Amino acid sequence: MVNIFETIKKETYDYRTKIAVIEGSQSISYEDLINSANSLALRLKEYGIKPLDRVAMLCNDSIDYIIISLAILSVKAVAVPISPSLSWDETETVLIRIDVNYLIFDNSIYLNEKCIVIFSGFKSDKKFFIHCRNAIDTVSDDYYAINPAFIRFSSGTTGASKGVVLSHEAIIERTDAADKALCMTFEDVVIWVLSMSYHFVVTILLFLRRASTIVLCGSSFPLLFFESIKNCKPTFIYASPFHYHVLANSEDLSSAILSSVRLAVSTAMKLPQSTAAEFYDKFGFELCEAYGIIEVGLPFVNLYGIKSKRGSAGKVLPDYDIKIENRDEHGVGELFIRGKGMFDAYFSPWKSRKDVILNGWFKTGDLGSIDDNGFLTISGRDKNVINFTGMKIFPEEVESVLNRYPAVKESFVYGVPHPRYGELPCAKIILKDETNSDFDFNEIRRFCYSLLPSYKVPKEITQVKTLEKTASGKLKR
Numbered sequence: 015m016v017n018i019f020e021t022i023k024k025e026t027y028d029y030r031t032k033i034a035v036i037e038g039s040q041s042i043s044y045e046d047l048i049n050s051a052n053s054l055a056l057r058l059k060e061y062g063i064k065p066l067d068r069v070a071m072l073c074n075d076s077i078d079y080i081i082i083s084l085a086i087l088s089v090k091a092v093a094v095p096i097s098p099s100l101s102w103d104e105t106e107t108v109l110i111r112i113d114v115n116y117l118i119f120d121n122s123i124y125l126n127e128k129c130i131v132i133f134s135g136f137k138s139d140k141k142f143f144i145h146c147r148n149a150i151d152t153v154s155d156d157y158y159a160i161n162p163a164f165i166r167f168s169s170g171t172t173g174a175s176k177g178v179v180l181s182h183e184a185i186i187e188r189t190d191a192a193d194k195a196l197c198m199t200f201e202d203v204v205i206w207v208l209s210m211s212y213h214f215v216v217t218i219l220l221f222l223r224r225a226s227t228i229v230l231c232g233s234s235f236p237l238l239f240f241e242s243i244k245n246c247k248p249t250f251i252y253a254s255p256f257h258y259h260v261l262a263n264s265e266d267l268s269s270a271i272l273s274s275v276r277l278a279v280s281t282a283m284k285l286p287q288s289t290a291a292e293f294y295d296k297f298g299f300e301l302c303e304a305y306g307i308i309e310v311g312l313p314f315v316n317l318y319g320i321k322s323k324r325g326s327a328g329k330v331l332p333d334y335d336i337k338i339e340n341r342d343e344h345g346v347g348e349l350f351i352r353g354k355g356m357f358d359a360y361f362s363p364w365k366s367r368k369d370v371i372l373n374g375w376f377k378t379g380d381l382g383s384i385d386d387n388g389f390l391t392i393s394g395r396d397k398n399v400i401n402f403t404g405m406k407i408f409p410e411e412v413e414s415v416l417n418r419y420p421a422v423k424e425s426f427v428y429g430v431p432h433p434r435y436g437e438l439p440c441a442k443i444i445l446k447d448e449t450n451s452d453f454d455f456n457e458i459r460r461f462c463y464s465l466l467p468s469y470k471v472p473k474e475i476t477q478v479k480t481l482e483k484t485a486s487g488k489l490k491r
Contacts, residue, residue, distance in 0.1 A: 051084035065090035177361030188311030188355025198224035400429035
């Protein structure tokens with residue numbers, strides 16, 4: 015059976031002395047990265063971790079995070095990333111639903127008398143603890159037959175299944191498929207600001223396979239972000255629209271600072287056209303919007319640099335096929351995808367891939383349309399659509415407008431049933447100044463009316479202190 019760690023080791027052998035990862039003032043070569051992962055793997059074995067054990071990682075992004083991940087994969091155990099941003103109750107949900115055997119963490123708040131130090135970090139003297147859990151281990155026999163590597167906690171398209179299982183084979187296939195768009199090489203220097211808990215399998219592992227240099231900039235934002243861009247001469251940026259908005263509006267960065275960048279990919283959420291425009295106006299080249307799905311991989315990247323195609327995810331990559339079914343009068347319908355590197359199963363309750371997809375087609379749960387030139391535009395999630403007097407309202411579109419209002423920190427748009435209109439669009443918002451009890455919400459409505467058709471403007475806006483989110487950090491709809 016193949017192993018993604020062994021694949022990385024083999025493919026980077028000729029680049030052993032090259033810098034693999036930079037984190038602030040620290041850096042690690044490919045040779046030291048592989049050796050550190052091998053050394054930790056021996057400790058994991060000595061502790062009792064066996065092939066196919068599920069090992070959760072509750073750690074901050076760092077060089078050490080990558081070493082721990084590779085060590086888990088090296089011993090043929092299964093990595094279960096957990097975001098440090100989750101509450102303890104949400105973390106417990108992941109541990110229980112994925113029936114985790116071991117937990118590795120770097121925050122002493124989770125420490126108890128049964129934990130030991132398993133790793134002291136790469137030149138950092140940090141302490142990473144390990145805790146052995148009493149897993150029930152009533153796992154489907156299929157689990158042991160598919161060579162699993164990662165389980166990413168997710169609600170899946172049904173909202174019931176928890177945990178997307180990816181085999182080593184699927185990871186190798188989907189990284190190869192994504193590279194037909196990204197074309198990574200050993201000469202690339204990657205600026206990285208996203209959470210590894212959610213963005214690791216396709217991107218970080220691909221960058222490592224191609225012996226690129228990864229510059230971690232997530233901590234001390236935006237200072238380390240700006241510093242790294244100034245000092246490292248990046249060729250590739252992988253970030254969210256928020257990060258590109260910050261770049262475009264920073265007076266500390268000149269318009270020539272990104273002259274070495276060959277590709278700037280926007281992911282994690284739909285790229286607002288306003289952000290694409292302000293980035294182009296400052297830096298002189300178009301952002302590339304990417305559309306990824308944990309069950310599928312990265313089937314779309316808009317590489318074309320065409321201003322009129324802003325807002326599109328681009329054309330489907332060579333290793334994938336797509337189809338749109340049940341289209342409305344505007345050509346918007348349900349998006350289905352098939353191709354290489356598809357997920358292997360949902361973990362809890364167990365559902366194998368063949369029980370989820372039909373004739374190879376995976377229903378994404380997204381609504382989209384394809385123009386005459388093959389460009390895909392995502393309109394929203396099927397289950398999230400608000401039907402107001404027969405007109406469709408996509409909450410994500412309205413949220414993107416609300417979030418542009420200067421006083422709004424975050425928003426959530428939802429439908430409220432109405433006997434006459436079907437559903438009314440309403441919104442909950444978190445203000446940047448939560449103490450402002452005299453805020454005039456009509457100001458937000460007037461702002462929305464200037465950017466949206468009147469029927470899409472929320473009929474009721476409520477101020478809240480928090481918004482309910484899933485264990486994977488997304489708004490719970």
